[in-house]
Amino acid sequence: NAGVMQNPRHLVRRRGQEARLRCSPVKGHSHVYWYRQLPEEGLKFMVYLQKENIIDESGMPKERFSAEFPKEGPSILRIQQVVRGDSAAYFCASSLNKGAGQPQHFGDGTRLSIL
Amino acid sequence: DAKTTQPPSMDCAEGRAANLPCNHSTISGNEYVYWYRQIHSQGPQYIIHGLKNNETNEMASLIITEDRKSSTLILPHATLRDTAVYYCIVSGNQFYFGTGTSLTVIP
Numbered sequence: 001n002a003g004v005m006q007n008p009r010h011l012v013r014r015r016g017q018e019a020r021l022r023c024s025p026v027k028g029h030s031h032v033y034w035y036r037q038l039p040e041e042g043l044k045f046m047v048y049l050q051k052e053n054i055i056d057e058s059g060m061p062k063e064r065f066s067a068e069f070p071k072e073g074p075s076i077l078r079i080q081q082v083v084r085g086d087s088a089a090y091f092c093a094s095s096l097n098k099g100a101g102q103p104q105h106f107g108d109g110t111r112l113s114i115l
Numbered sequence: 116d117a118k119t120t121q122p123p124s125m126d127c128a129e130g131r132a133a134n135l136p137c138n139h140s141t142i143s144g145n146e147y148v149y150w151y152r153q154i155h156s157q158g159p160q161y162i163i164h165g166l167k168n169n170e171t172n173e174m175a176s177l178i179i180t181e182d183r184k185s186s187t188l189i190l191p192h193a194t195l196r197d198t199a200v201y202y203c204i205v206s207g208n209q210f211y212f213g214t215g216t217s218l219t220v221i222p
Contacts, residue, residue, distance in 0.1 A: 004158070033210070042202065042212035043159065056209070091158050093210075101147050101166065104210060106158035 004107035006092050012113045013082050021077040021110045025094030032075045033093045033104055034067055043091060049075060050098070079112075087114045119203045124217045127197075133190040135216050137203030140184040146206060148179060150188045152199040153215070159202065162188065193220045 005024040013019050025032050030051050035043040048056040049069040060067070064082075069075040079086055089111050093104035120138040127133040139148065147166050151159040163170055163177045165186075170177045176189040190197055202215040 006158075035210075035212075042214050043210075045209055045211065048209070089156075093159075101164070103149060103161045103164055105161060106151075108158045109156075111156075 004092055004094050004105055006090075006107035006110050008110060009108065010111045010113070012115060014115050015083060016081050019079040019082050019086070019112055021079075021090050021092075021112070023075040023077070023092030023094075023107060025075070025092075026096075026105055029094035029096050029105075031095045031098050031102075032069050033095075034075075034077050035091045035093065037089045037091060037109075039088075046077075055098075082112075082114050084114050087112055118211075119205055119213055121201075121203055121213065121216045123214065124219070126219050126221055127190075127193045129195060129220050129222050130192055133188075133193040133197065133218060133220070135188040135190075135201050135203075135218065136185065137187070138185045139203070139205045142183050142205050148177065148183075148186050149204040149206060149210070150175070150177065151202045151204065151212075152197075153202065154196075154199040159212075162201075193218075195220050195222065 007022050032049045034046040037043045046059040047067045052071050064080045066078045089109045091106050091109045093106045095102045095104045147164050149164040150162040153159045163175050165177045165179055179186045198220045200215040200217050202212050204210050
């Protein structure tokens with residue numbers, strides 16, 4: 001019974017490159033959330049997706065960041081033209097349903113380092 | 116979503132109960148109280164959640180006051196592996212993580 005799987009666990013990119021982070025939710029979960037955590041800080045919500053739809057992207061930076069959750073395959077968080085400030089841990093979570101009373105289950109994150 | 120207030124750090128002796136408080140005075144009627152913990156560099160781990168009634172599972176107990184303005188997470192017999200940052204989250208639709216309580220279990 002696999003939990004949320006994220007890959008890669010560690011990703012190193014040079015400034016200006018693209019970073020693609022993958023998240024496979026718990027089997028049967030159709031709601032996916034992405035969070036970013038800077039050192040010594042709590043997690044910050046970025047985006048909430050349901051299969052093929054972005055439901056809430058209020059925490060996403062306006063430029064360079066995008067997310068998708070296709071009908072088949074994992075959810076992808078894409079960061080174009082990365083900058084040093086994008087260095088952080090990115091966590092994905094999934095839930096069975098949406099709404100109050102639904103716990104989110106988290107993966108172990110992708111640590112992104114920008115050289 | 117309601118804001119929560121937690122003490123930044125706490126210590127607990129190994130084998131004793133750890134009681135972690137959380138204030139959420141602006142909680143609204145349909146918002147649940149969730150507790151997660153994060154052990155160094157891992158993803159947040161779900162512990163327990165509740166709406167009005169006290170809840171217990173294999174990991175912990177959650178005590179919610181009658182007015183729902185505060186709650187306490189209880190780890191009945193703390194072990195060294197319970198050393199972590201504990202987050203109290205009040206949520207209707209979105210999860211907002213604060214800075215949590217850093218719990219250190221002392222041998």
